[in-house]
Amino acid sequence: MIGLDTKVLARYFVEEADADEATQAQREAARQLIESGQDLFLPKTVALELVWVLRGYYGIPVEQVLRVLDQLLLNPCLVLEDRPAMEQAVAGLRSGLDFVDALHHASCRDCEAIASFDDRGFARRIRDLNLPPRVVVL
Numbered sequence: 453m454i455g456l457d458t459k460v461l462a463r464y465f466v467e468e469a470d471a472d473e474a475t476q477a478q479r480e481a482a483r484q485l486i487e488s489g490q491d492l493f494l495p496k497t498v499a500l501e502l503v504w505v506l507r508g509y510y511g512i513p514v515e516q517v518l519r520v521l522d523q524l525l526l527n528p529c530l531v532l533e534d535r536p537a538m539e540q541a542v543a544g545l546r547s548g549l550d551f552v553d554a555l556h557h558a559s560c561r562d563c564e565a566i567a568s569f570d571d572r573g574f575a576r577r578i579r580d581l582n583l584p585p586r587v588v589v590l
Contacts, residue, residue, distance in 0.1 A: 453491040453531065458501040460485065461494075465520050466510055486527075494524060495533045496555060499541075503551040518546060537561065549577050560585060 464482040468475060486492065499521070506512040506520065521542045524530060532538045537558035544554025553574045560566050565588045568575050575587040 453493050454485070455493040455495065456486075456498060458498050458505060461498065461502050461524075462505050462510075465523075466506070466512075489529055491531060492527075492529055493531045493533070494538075496538065496559070499524070499532070499538060500552060500555055503545075507551075514545065517551075518542065521545070534559065544581075544583075547581055549581070550574075553577065557583065557585075557587075 459478075460482045463475070463479045464486050467479070471479065503517055503521070506517050507514070525532070525535075525539065525542065537555065540558035540561065541551060541555040544557065545551045549557070550573070557566065557574075557578060561584075563585045565585050566578075567590055568587050569590055570587075571589040575589050578587045
């Protein structure tokens with residue numbers, strides 16, 4: 453099994469019109485690996501960073517990011533670290549949560565509560581969506 457890095461996934465999913473030869477070669481290498489049929493591993497941290505890169509660096513709209521995440525979830529050769537948390541985080545993003553908050557929340561799914569200071573953002577969104585575990589503002 454081969455673990456994937458954020459840059460490999462970014463090269464695979466983002467086609468840059470002004471890409472130089474080195475970037476194009478990386479994109480082709482990423483395509484060959486991801487479409488090779490061999491078992492690949494996606495850590496949660498890489499998924500988190502990928503969303504940040506797609507949204508923050510490339511400015512890709514959330515709808516397109518969701519398509520990328522859906523494609524990753526549906527790839528039969530891809531083993532996701534903590535698949536239930538990843539699926540829940542993608543559902544959270546689809547429901548309007550920030551992906552970072554959604555993944556943190558999903559990773560704590562076996563806790564009775566999550567402690568936070570973020571009453572205006574994270575805690576309020578979780579409360580509005582009525583998602584367990586609840587977020588307790590200290």
